[in-house]
Amino acid sequence: MPELNRTPLYDLHASLGAKMVPFAGYEMPVQYALGVMKEHLWTRQHAGLFDVSHMGQIWIAGPDTANALERVLPQSVAGLKPGRQRYGFLTNDAGGIIDDLMFANVDPEAGRFHVIVNAAGKKHVLPYLLEAIPDHRIEMSDHLALLALQGPEAEVTLARLVPGVADMAFMDFGTFESDYGPLDVTRSGYTGEDGFEISVERQHAVALAEALLAMDEVQPIGLGARDSLRLEAGLCLYGNDIDTTTTPVEAALEWAIQKARREGDRAGGFPGADIILDQLANGAPRRRVGLLPEGRAPMRDGTELFAGDTKVGHVTSGAYGPSLERPVSMGYVATEYAETGTKLEGEVRGKRMPVTVADMPFRPSNYKR
Amino acid sequence: MKYTEDHEWLRAEGDLVIVGITEHAAEQLGDVVFVELPEAETKVAKGDDIVVIESVKAASDIVAPLDGEIVEVNEDLVDNPGLVNEDPTGNAWFFKIKVEDLGQLDGYMSEDEYQDMIS
Numbered sequence: 377m378p379e380l381n382r383t384p385l386y387d388l389h390a391s392l393g394a395k396m397v398p399f400a401g402y403e404m405p406v407q408y409a410l411g412v413m414k415e416h417l418w419t420r421q422h423a424g425l426f427d428v429s430h431m432g433q434i435w436i437a438g439p440d441t442a443n444a445l446e447r448v449l450p451q452s453v454a455g456l457k458p459g460r461q462r463y464g465f466l467t468n469d470a471g472g473i474i475d476d477l478m479f480a481n482v483d484p485e486a487g488r489f490h491v492i493v494n495a496a497g498k499k500h501v502l503p504y505l506l507e508a509i510p511d512h513r514i515e516m517s518d519h520l521a522l523l524a525l526q527g528p529e530a531e532v533t534l535a536r537l538v539p540g541v542a543d544m545a546f547m548d549f550g551t552f553e554s555d556y557g558p559l560d561v562t563r564s565g566y567t568g569e570d571g572f573e574i575s576v577e578r579q580h581a582v583a584l585a586e587a588l589l590a591m592d593e594v595q596p597i598g599l600g601a602r603d604s605l606r607l608e609a610g611l612c613l614y615g616n617d618i619d620t621t622t623t624p625v626e627a628a629l630e631w632a633i634q635k636a637r638r639e640g641d642r643a644g645g646f647p648g649a650d651i652i653l654d655q656l657a658n659g660a661p662r663r664r665v666g667l668l669p670e671g672r673a674p675m676r677d678g679t680e681l682f683a684g685d686t687k688v689g690h691v692t693s694g695a696y697g698p699s700l701e702r703p704v705s706m707g708y709v710a711t712e713y714a715e716t717g718t719k720l721e722g723e724v725r726g727k728r729m730p731v732t733v734a735d736m737p738f739r740p741s742n743y744k745r
Numbered sequence: 746m747k748y749t750e751d752h753e754w755l756r757a758e759g760d761l762v763i764v765g766i767t768e769h770a771a772e773q774l775g776d777v778v779f780v781e782l783p784e785a786e787t788k789v790a791k792g793d794d795i796v797v798i799e800s801v802k803a804a805s806d807i808v809a810p811l812d813g814e815i816v817e818v819n820e821d822l823v824d825n826p827g828l829v830n831e832d833p834t835g836n837a838w839f840f841k842i843k844v845e846d847l848g849q850l851d852g853y854m855s856e857d858e859y860q861d862m863i864s
Binding site: 406411412414604672674676695696698725 | 781
């Protein structure tokens with residue numbers, strides 16, 4: 377097995393009693409002393425601190441970066457105001473998704489954008505961008521750590537250290553001077569809660585994490601709870617719910633393709649545009665849906681879904697949802713079975729169990745608009 | 746009390762053996778969210794998968810540690826799977842199995858041997 381990478385917070389995780397697991401080439405905390413269930417509930421009620429330093433932070437600068445990025449993303453980048461962040465994804469020629477990401481317009485004069493990609497995507501996304509946008513300076517930062525502080529008490533706690541963050545709205549990007557060096561902060565996250573992602577120079581990461589953890593409202597939260605939180609929020613995990621074989625329309629992500637890329641002079645022009653624009657107009661043969669299994673047994677990824685004797689799809693993520701106090705799943709079904717309320721069956725350990733197609737998010741998100 | 750390599754504990758009570766999972770196993774599983782039990786009066790053979798436990802992490806099976814007949818199952822676990830984490834060696838027993846030959850227990854580990862295995 378290749379040697380696993382460690383984030384700057386590795387020793388802190390160990391001292392907090394974390395159980396470490398390999399994840400996307402990193403040794404990461406899956407849970408701490410509280411355990412997955414309590415960590416999940418804590419984040420929904422208070423504030424949870426996540427080490428997401430394994431994710432890739434890419435800085436792009438150069439002439440007219442927005443237009444350059446629109447060659448690889450189906451998102452409206454030119455329409456993104458300075459100091460704002462947006463969700464997006466890189467597509468391939470078949471209309472599939474190479475990786476999903478967050479991008480922020482940092483400095484329009486320098487054409488500077490901040491892009492956060494998945495840990496597993498780091499190795500191939502950087503060379504891909506370097507080739508697709510050759511006239512720009514593109515760097516993967518290895519001198520930065522990334523912390524996420526999520527939950528209804530995220531604002532009050534982070535504002536004690538960085539007062540300016542209280543004025544940010546959902547999906548704002550801001551740079552702040554602090555006792556922990558310069559911080560690039562976005563008001564976003566991946567839990568369905570209000571919160572922040574904080575890019576911090578690695579030599580300050582432990583001190584910042586310790587300052588937050590010293591507050592009564594803040595607990596460290598592992599990848600286990602991160603997964604159940606994002607699942608309840610209906611958010612995709614790359615590699616499970618979306619990949620190079622799923623198109624954005626199949627994945628029910630058309631909300632992330634703005635109008636300016638669908639019609640008018642900036643329509644299309646990204647990889648797979650013909651397929652994706654056609655599916656936007658005419659629909660796709662299958663669709664990602666929320667699924668609520670009856671009873672208590674989770675329907676995990678790989679579970680096959682049936683309507684009568686016909687196999688109509690499969691589960692891509694499934695777990696127990698601690699806030700919903702029931703199992704929740706998401707998966708792909710043939711479009712004629714994608715309507716909310718459709719009754720299907722999932723095959724769990726050889727038995728057919730009832731499951732109902734449901735709207736996502738499974739619970740209302742709690743963003744500060 | 747006897748222990749299996751699958752982290753079950755076995756406690757003899759007359760001609761019945763009560764079976765649960767150890768504290769160590771419960772800790773390793775993490776929060777238990779679902780338990781599926783066999784029907785009472787099921788004849789089982791040693792090694793049969795008879796209980797499904799799902800935790801926040803994964804699904805696992807409990808095997809019958811002995812040949813015999815399941816005479817009672819702990820329905821409380823179906824409504825409150827978290828009991829497995831709270832009280833694994835007490836209230837969170839899984840089933841009682843009636844065995845013809847209690848000598849089957851002899852092959853299993855003592856408390857000390859089990860502690861050695863997991864340490």
